[in-house]
Amino acid sequence: xxxxxxxxxxxxxxxxxxxxxxxxxxxxxxxxxxxxxxxxxxxxxxxxxxxxxxxxxxxxxxxxxxxxxxxxxxxxxxxxxxxxxxxxxxxxxxxxxxxxxxxxxxxxxxxxxxxxxxxxxxxxxxxxxxxxxxxxxxxxxxxxxxxxxxxxxxxxx
Numbered sequence: 411x412x413x414x415x416x417x418x419x420x421x422x423x424x425x426x427x428x429x430x431x432x433x434x435x436x437x438x439x440x441x442x443x444x445x446x447x448x449x450x451x452x453x454x455x456x457x458x459x460x461x462x463x464x465x466x467x468x469x470x471x472x473x474x475x476x477x478x479x480x481x482x483x484x485x486x487x488x489x490x491x492x493x494x495x496x497x498x499x500x501x502x503x504x505x506x507x508x509x510x511x512x513x514x515x516x517x518x519x520x521x522x523x524x525x526x527x528x529x530x531x532x533x534x535x536x537x538x539x540x541x542x543x544x545x546x547x548x549x550x551x552x553x554x555x556x557x558x559x560x561x562x563x564x565x566x567x
Contacts, residue, residue, distance in 0.1 A: 418486050422493045430497045438505075445498045452491045456482070460566035464552075468565065471557040472545025 434441040459465065465482050466474035482488050543556045551557030558565070 418489060419493075422486065422490050426490065426493050427497055430494075430501070434501055442498070442501075445494060448494055449491065449498070452488065452494070456488060456491075457566045461562055464562060464565075466551065466558070466560075466565040468558045468560065470542060470544040471551040471565070472547055472549040472554075474551055474557070474565065475545075476547050 430441065430445060433444060459482065460478075463477055463481050464474055465478035467478050467482075469475055542559055545551050545554065545556040549556055551559065552562075
C-alpha cells in the first residue's frame with residue numbers, strides 16, 4: 411500500500427519536472443499560465459469533490475477521513491498538486507535568483523510574505539478540534555458528538 415504511494419510520488423516527480431521544464435524553456439509566460447491553470451483546476455475539483463463526497467482531511471473525523479484517504483489521497487490527480495506547486499516555486503525562485511544574485515529581497519516583499527505567512531498560520535491553526543473526541547472509523551462527524559465538528563464547507567477548504 412505505501413510502496414504504491416512512493417511509486418506514484420517518484421513517477422510524478424520524474425515526469426512533471428522535466429515536462430514543466432521543457433514547457434518553461436519554450437515560453438516562460440505561457441508555462442506559468444499553464445501551470446497556474448492546472449493548480450486552479452485541481453483546487454476547484456478538490457473542493458467540489460470534497461463537498462460532493464463529504465471528504466475530510468482532519469484526522470478526527472472518522473468515516474469522512476476514511477473517505478478522504480480512499481477517494482482523494484490515493485488519486486494521482488490530487489497527489490500531483492504539491493509537485494506542481496513545488497515546480498512552479500522552484501522556477502520562480504530560480505528566476506528571482508538570476509535577477510538578484512545576492513537574495514536582495516526588498517523590505518516590502520519581506521513584510522508582505524511575513525504577513526501572508528502569519529495569516530495562513532492563523533487560518534490553519536486558528537480553529538481546532540482537539541477539545542473533541544476523535545471519531546471511530548464508522549462514525550459520522552456531522553451526526554455524532556465527535557470529530558472536528560466543522561461543516562462540509564469548512565472541511566472542503
